[in-house]
Amino acid sequence: MYTQALKIAAIIAILFFSGFASAQSYVFLDEDGKEVSAEAFGEKCDSNLLFNCTVIKQTKKLVVAQIRFKQKFGKISTQEMDQVRKLLRKDSGRELEKEKTLLISYYDSLADFKASKKMHDSLEKKFIDQYKNNADQYKKDYKSEKVEYFIDFSREIFDDKIKDFVKDKNRCKKKFEKRFNVNVLFMHADNVVKEKQYSNFDWIQDRGVINTVFIKNDLQNPFISKKVRFLVIKPDGEYFISNNHFNENTKILKKLLKNKDWSDYKEDYKKSLYGNIMGEGLFKRKPKRSHERHCF
Numbered sequence: 001m002y003t004q005a006l007k008i009a010a011i012i013a014i015l016f017f018s019g020f021a022s023a024q025s026y027v028f029l030d031e032d033g034k035e036v037s038a039e040a041f042g043e044k045c046d047s048n049l050l051f052n053c054t055v056i057k058q059t060k061k062l063v064v065a066q067i068r069f070k071q072k073f074g075k076i077s078t079q080e081m082d083q084v085r086k087l088l089r090k091d092s093g094r095e096l097e098k099e100k101t102l103l104i105s106y107y108d109s110l111a112d113f114k115a116s117k118k119m120h121d122s123l124e125k126k127f128i129d130q131y132k133n134n135a136d137q138y139k140k141d142y143k144s145e146k147v148e149y150f151i152d153f154s155r156e157i158f159d160d161k162i163k164d165f166v167k168d169k170n171r172c173k174k175k176f177e178k179r180f181n182v183n184v185l186f187m188h189a190d191n192v193v194k195e196k197q198y199s200n201f202d203w204i205q206d207r208g209v210i211n212t213v214f215i216k217n218d219l220q221n222p223f224i225s226k227k228v229r230f231l232v233i234k235p236d237g238e239y240f241i242s243n244n245h246f247n248e249n250t251k252i253l254k255k256l257l258k259n260k261d262w263s264d265y266k267e268d269y270k271k272s273l274y275g276n277i278m279g280e281g282l283f284k285r286k287p288k289r290s291h292e293r294h295c296f
Helices: 004-018 038-045 080-093 113-133 134-140 155-178 190-195 209-214 249-258 263-274
Strands: 025-029 051-058 062-069 069-076 101-107 182-188 230-233 236-243
Touching: 038 051, 038 062, 069 263, 080 101, 080 209, 101 249, 113 134, 113 155, 155 182, 230 249, 236 249
Parallel strands: 025 062, 101 182
Antiparallel strands: 051 062, 069 236, 101 230, 230 236
């Protein structure tokens, strides 16, 4: 919980030490959209791994921070489900059988060479500057006169990474569709032109359906942001949505795809929200700092 505590401290610092501090009003909202004190907000934010606290609005006169969910269950109507499937059929060119669950892997942006190169160069410069300012300490820690942190970055390296991504995700899609009664789709919210970089890979550009139908980003149905990592939608419209990279995501996905009845998992979720800080049942978290690789 150390990282989460640091994040809460950072939010409070942003709120109270911004350039407009004397002129601003501060509003803290819990996960139900109800106003709470700053102290209660901070305590609750640090009480659960499924909570994420963020500033959702900031002007010269007002700052609003809210507790939102990293993962949650929900359900859409049969009519909405039919509309979603119809749209995805059209955009994907696939049949998407009505009796199959949909597993959507979502990306806010696609890879861009110029942007990646700019980020690489910026990070490399920061590291070099940091090294120059702390050269003696680095030499002591690494027992070397020269510290190399970044590898070269080129168009060839970028293209190879794209190829690795395509190979890995196509493998994941094949594995999950063979093992479970599911259609796997890869969606993005970026410019469709960027899809051309991904040879032999099927993207679907999100035309707003994910945000409109599943991430109703308002105070009554809060979610961390318009971003989502994966979405599981059963034929009856019941769904599970996640925007966080937990090491347990693969376990969660396999359980949800294997079992039609999610009642027990919903109970685990409720207990994890307001019970054990490290989660219960399906949502029990292991205290690991490193991220394990997984398909979705």
